[in-house]
Amino acid sequence: MQKLIFTNEVDRALANLIEEMKPAGVFFLADSNTRPIADSLNRFGATVIEIAAGDDNKNLTTLSAVWETLSTSGATRRSLLVNIGGGMVTDLGGFAAATFKRGIRFINVATTLLGAVDAAVGGKTGVNFLHFKNEIGAFAPADAVIISTRFFATLPSAELRSGFAEMLKHGLISSQETYRRLLAFDIARADLDALLPLLEENVNVKRTIVELDPREQGIRKALNLGHTAGHAFESLAMERQRPIPHGFAVAHGLLVEMVLSNLLLGFPSEELHRVAALLREAYAPAPLLSCSDYDALVELMRHDKKNASRQQINFTLLRHPGEPVIDSTVNAETIRGALDIYRDLLGQ
């Protein structure tokens, strides 16, 4: 069972975990942004491995360098890796740990909201390969995850809003009440103390689903809400060398998929307007500019890992907030129609 610790006393939580786990050797992994946090937490004589920040560096070259440091610094099967950072660090570090000597223990210390709510929990690890996100990876849950809002105070507002999109997704698939509480929270001017209990509720939604279905055979696919369209937005933006934050792509992906849900499953249309208003306020500008992008987006959706074949595009949709419907296959024509409505909603 994965241990989730919500606390602002990160030092003590980490010390307790390490005392419990009795590792033979502790290694910290950080990127250039989180290196100061790693150094400030290092009361354990840990070897700190620093990698370059950014999703561009979430690749085989960086992974190989992490393996090499572990190997040459004498890490054994009983060593512990502590990944300190956002999703890039916990994804890559988790995969490094899962595959070094066929698997050593690891802890994630999430330093971003997106990392806390999305990447640090649930065991999806991996790196990008060729042009594909997370193409190489493993299902490997961290032994423990430490989540604190203490690190968020210095984050850019865009980072907080990016993470909040994943919280909104968890709200939409879990219940009308959780979803409403999130819509009432002002993420553009976030109160971090008020955020911690919302975050705890939210991460536990994810944890419950992951425990029911760790390898994504069924209900875990609900967590893909917003991500089929979102990944396509993200990849297209990257191809055009105007990258957008993951959470912004997901926020817009959520609206596209809520439109599909409305068209195919009668999802209430007033919710589309609510979320469109939030997007205009907190997730501008919209990533999609014109209908000449539709073909490229549909092609990207076809390449999504979640598809059983290239002929079918697979979505998680919603009947209502709290009622996800997994494995909904949608044809290209309907997707194009939904993109039209999505642009109308945003007033594009």
Next chain:
Amino acid sequence: MQKLIFTNEVDRALANLIEEMKPAGVFFLADSNTRPIADSLNRFGATVIEIAAGDDNKNLTTLSAVWETLSTSGATRRSLLVNIGGGMVTDLGGFAAATFKRGIRFINVATTLLGAVDAAVGGKTGVNFLHFKNEIGAFAPADAVIISTRFFATLPSAELRSGFAEMLKHGLISSQETYRRLLAFDIARADLDALLPLLEENVNVKRTIVELDPREQGIRKALNLGHTAGHAFESLAMERQRPIPHGFAVAHGLLVEMVLSNLLLGFPSEELHRVAALLREAYAPAPLLSCSDYDALVELMRHDKKNASRQQINFTLLRHPGEPVIDSTVNAETIRGALDIYRDLLGQ
């Protein structure tokens, strides 16, 4: 549950499995030696991925090429990889499958005795990294393994003897009877029809142990018998650019560890003479030449993945045939003494 199929009708077994599994796309992985076998089995329109043969190529570069072909040939999460070859192909292919899109299904078709008895079953996958064997990998059992003696007819005798050393190990840890039956079998002039039932019994020993303890927390360590010393022999031979077959290294490792078992646990000394006689007949020349090699060997044993720390060298030893004792730590002095006795037994 991993499916083990012992048959000489490999074509039919493979067709049945594929029909059952209903994959979206079939890929075959073979090396330059087993490519003809792969082509002859390919009634499925499978894309055949060919890699260079040999343990030297069991590395990240080859792995990356396999991932790339899967990726660019449109493999999805529902595709199937069929690894056709010895341990090098099933280790690397198993790891490729375990990590491509976080894991696709795979089947191993063992084409060597060593592969059948050692690598194809049990879920240890991986590649070599830096100078370390299987430094990067995962525990990922094949969905099914097909084992046939049909492919062994064309194997060099040294290959057969190499695999037989692993069979002997399974005999030693399972029971006096199994061990005796193996000593009575003439591997230097092997009757392949008589070998198939021995092999089935033998692989089932391994399967039973692996199912009890898939991640090697306890009893699975019994399977490491012969391997702490064996890997050291193998690595030393490689460093000196006079590589020896894995099974030859294991055969000699078994004798070293039987000597340690005799010194520390009273393992019957007459068995040492029996196995020494077999080694002189079927596993000559011995890999160790003089006592000036002892330090290098002990150092290599210290780096073994199985050690909890560099201070302790961990062995699986035996009280009797069929009575393994895992987690036996031995000091360097005792190992040196055992190496002396081992050389005496071989008349060196």
